[in-house]
Amino acid sequence: MSPDSVDRVNRRTMLAYAGTAAAVGLAGCSGSDGSDGSDGSDGSDGEDGGDGSDGGDGDSFEIGVTMGQMDSGLDPQDHAETNTEIIVGQVYEGLLDRDKEGGIIEGLATDWERTEDGNVRFVLREGVTFHNGDPLTAEDVAFSIRRIVFDDVGIVSPQSNDLGTIDEVVPGDGEVVVDFASYNPIAFQLFATNGPIMQRSWVEENDGNYINQNTNGTGPFVVTEYDSGNQVAYEPNEEYWGEANPVDELTMGASSESSTRVNRLLAEESDIVTNVPPQEVSRVESSDVAGINSVASARIIFLQMRYDVEPFSSQQFRQAMNYAVDVESIVEDVLNGFGSITAQPTLEGHVGHDPEIEPYPYDPDEAERLVEESGHAGVEITLETPIGRYLGDVEIAQAAASQIDSLSNVSCELEQREFSSLVQDVTAPNIEDRPRFNLLGWGNGEFDGSQTLTPLLSSEGALTVLENEELDGLLADAEATQDPDERVDILQEANRLAHDLAPWVFMHQQFSVYGVSSDISWEPRADEFIDPDTATRQ
Amino acid sequence: MSFGRFVLKRSLQGLGVVWGVVTVVFALRFVTPGSAINAVAPLDADQETRQAIAAELGLDQPLYVQYGQYVSDLLRGDMGFSYIRGQEVAGLVFARLPATVELALAASVVAIVLSIPLGVLSATRRNEPVDYGATLLSLGGISTPNFWLGIMLILVFAVEFDVFNTSGRGVDVGDVALSLIGAEPFVGTLLAWLAYITLPAIALGTYFMALITRLTRSGMLDELSKGYVQAAQAKGLPQTLVRYKHALRNTLIPVITVLGLQLGTLIGGAVITEAVFSWPGLGTLVIESINTRDWPVLQGSLIVIGTSFVFVNVLVDAVYAYLDPQVVND
Numbered sequence: 001m002s003p004d005s006v007d008r009v010n011r012r013t014m015l016a017y018a019g020t021a022a023a024v025g026l027a028g029c030s031g032s033d034g035s036d037g038s039d040g041s042d043g044s045d046g047e048d049g050g051d052g053s054d055g056g057d058g059d060s061f062e063i064g065v066t067m068g069q070m071d072s073g074l075d076p077q078d079h080a081e082t083n084t085e086i087i088v089g090q091v092y093e094g095l096l097d098r099d100k101e102g103g104i105i106e107g108l109a110t111d112w113e114r115t116e117d118g119n120v121r122f123v124l125r126e127g128v129t130f131h132n133g134d135p136l137t138a139e140d141v142a143f144s145i146r147r148i149v150f151d152d153v154g155i156v157s158p159q160s161n162d163l164g165t166i167d168e169v170v171p172g173d174g175e176v177v178v179d180f181a182s183y184n185p186i187a188f189q190l191f192a193t194n195g196p197i198m199q200r201s202w203v204e205e206n207d208g209n210y211i212n213q214n215t216n217g218t219g220p221f222v223v224t225e226y227d228s229g230n231q232v233a234y235e236p237n238e239e240y241w242g243e244a245n246p247v248d249e250l251t252m253g254a255s256s257e258s259s260t261r262v263n264r265l266l267a268e269e270s271d272i273v274t275n276v277p278p279q280e281v282s283r284v285e286s287s288d289v290a291g292i293n294s295v296a297s298a299r300i301i302f303l304q305m306r307y308d309v310e311p312f313s314s315q316q317f318r319q320a321m322n323y324a325v326d327v328e329s330i331v332e333d334v335l336n337g338f339g340s341i342t343a344q345p346t347l348e349g350h351v352g353h354d355p356e357i358e359p360y361p362y363d364p365d366e367a368e369r370l371v372e373e374s375g376h377a378g379v380e381i382t383l384e385t386p387i388g389r390y391l392g393d394v395e396i397a398q399a400a401a402s403q404i405d406s407l408s409n410v411s412c413e414l415e416q417r418e419f420s421s422l423v424q425d426v427t428a429p430n431i432e433d434r435p436r437f438n439l440l441g442w443g444n445g446e447f448d449g450s451q452t453l454t455p456l457l458s459s460e461g462a463l464t465v466l467e468n469e470e471l472d473g474l475l476a477d478a479e480a481t482q483d484p485d486e487r488v489d490i491l492q493e494a495n496r497l498a499h500d501l502a503p504w505v506f507m508h509q510q511f512s513v514y515g516v517s518s519d520i521s522w523e524p525r526a527d528e529f530i531d532p533d534t535a536t537r538q
Numbered sequence: 539m540s541f542g543r544f545v546l547k548r549s550l551q552g553l554g555v556v557w558g559v560v561t562v563v564f565a566l567r568f569v570t571p572g573s574a575i576n577a578v579a580p581l582d583a584d585q586e587t588r589q590a591i592a593a594e595l596g597l598d599q600p601l602y603v604q605y606g607q608y609v610s611d612l613l614r615g616d617m618g619f620s621y622i623r624g625q626e627v628a629g630l631v632f633a634r635l636p637a638t639v640e641l642a643l644a645a646s647v648v649a650i651v652l653s654i655p656l657g658v659l660s661a662t663r664r665n666e667p668v669d670y671g672a673t674l675l676s677l678g679g680i681s682t683p684n685f686w687l688g689i690m691l692i693l694v695f696a697v698e699f700d701v702f703n704t705s706g707r708g709v710d711v712g713d714v715a716l717s718l719i720g721a722e723p724f725v726g727t728l729l730a731w732l733a734y735i736t737l738p739a740i741a742l743g744t745y746f747m748a749l750i751t752r753l754t755r756s757g758m759l760d761e762l763s764k765g766y767v768q769a770a771q772a773k774g775l776p777q778t779l780v781r782y783k784h785a786l787r788n789t790l791i792p793v794i795t796v797l798g799l800q801l802g803t804l805i806g807g808a809v810i811t812e813a814v815f816s817w818p819g820l821g822t823l824v825i826e827s828i829n830t831r832d833w834p835v836l837q838g839s840l841i842v843i844g845t846s847f848v849f850v851n852v853l854v855d856a857v858y859a860y861l862d863p864q865v866v867n868d
Contacts, residue, residue: 069826072830073622156594158583208624229630253706256826260705263693267703269705423581424576442581
């Protein structure tokens, strides 16, 4: 941190002098000398000086990002959470990448295709070097994929399911062939989101402790300082194969307190802050140093209902719950409009989304009628919600539970649960051990409907609350077909079926809300990844 | 009992407490909800992956085996390996400890520098406006939650007046020390350090400032009413000498005891202040570890915090016994 922080502080030298005078004054006397307070006020006069020195920044484009949490180590293949992905993702790249909207673009591969036997071939970009100067080879790529999917290659990676079921990876001359256990219709989607590439010899020469504190990727940034749990400093990779990086210095830090993140933005100590809560949005928007940028994320929020227990075993009752919850008002009032209503498991823009499906309207009368028809009038249910895991989760659940409870023939209570505790039940091996009715969020970084439908609603899904042969059949067909258009049709049909079966109360698509300094121009991405190298000076 | 035996006895008692801390902290993992496997595995991980992760973390072993292994590793100085961060726990914890100690010491300085003069002033000018002001200030200091105070300090002095940094620890006291030998300009580095540490130190130290102010005031009043003070005054000694050389010196003995004990509390109690100021110390590490269910790191952090507290207590006991030999016999 030292170089950056000293520079940063130098820019504020005048302010620091004045502030220190006040601090020293405070510490050095009994506090009865009011003149010390005046010294503090003088500090504010120093702002002009600070602005003046900001002008010196004209030579150097520095960006500071503050997230909610720091990384869990720098090994790009040994984590499964977004914050680490953002921090290591500045350094490591995959074979394919995504644009801002989630479309697949080139990464370390310049070409990709299906082979005749249904496997996939990636043609590697030429002239790519790791940050240590060594060239990228097909052997490095094959090793990296193996390290993720095979338990006996170094680590048990939590990403082992992220690339599908792979039998073997065969390096060739400037290319790599990935041999799937069976035809994988979303192979390229998987590789566009997952599979960071590391250098084989570097990984094999170093232990996990070292790999988690040092980096050697091919990406646009090189780590210059890693202060675990505090911040990571980067400089541009001068040998990068892509476009010239406009950012001269990048610093990534974190604060778990949202108010502190916003304060960092408003004090011009940070240029991009993540997860600005709805109640802080107006404070940012009313300032003249920053604004709000938001984007619909790949995360869907829903209330899932277990099909095998009463009253949720009744399709009518499940539909009634959908009519009972006023999602529009929840998005407007709780989320300040930062969300969009959903009608199906697949989000708009994802493969398989059916734009024809309409959300369930808010209709308490219809809800009461369906509850009567289901034979469960007078039932008492409990909605379980995690605390602080998703944007406004508790408030959303409170509103939904209250609206359900206001039905004349259903009583609904809310149970708030710590996320780790709830998720232990949600991921229980047997469905009968899972919660009956709970709020959950699901991120679909692959932008493909099957990546939501299969784990959450197929009979064999790791988190499923539903068993329906017709839906299972459709998902199996979608998995088997090699015709992309036909696959979209099948997934759309699966979404229509899911809408009617109503295994969830379809809530909303969560937005990613960022505070962005007025000094820069930067557009957020749908997949929650932060790409500071696309920022420009205002 | 000799002084040496007293210290030995206290140290052995301290070791017993540390062992208790180790056991309780280890047990916490099994009585709190949530699984470490879910912290590592993605939500949709299949059962095979979960079992493989459990085996890799040693969580498939019987409880007594895990406990025995943990205590045995600790005795060899091995605090374990963070399965979330992929790093040695000892390295992570001891990398954060200096920041917490630095903040605790800075908060103590804030507390001492303000409280003792204020307490003395309050006692020597009893029932005067200064006394009322000091009493009000100390009452406010004790009543104000430090997270609220921290946020207010940030809003006023960092955001509104842009005088201090809002959060983080850009420069540490080591950088200041190094600047003395010319690595960086000393004044600039010192000011940079103060820009980071001042607000969290005030937020954390205010409660103790208030506490010690009250303690100093009552102690000073007590001493001033004693016969030896009146004798000294009757003898014609200057008021300043009587107050500051005789009365204050005696007042400070319990104050120092409390200060020592509070230093231990500050090390363990800085969690909220560290979170508000994103101060990269042990408190932040504890919160991060809880959020990610990183049990080895959480256990290591809590053991270090607990051991620090015990160490400071034993040290204070020893100093107190040294200053007042009656304690040994009691």
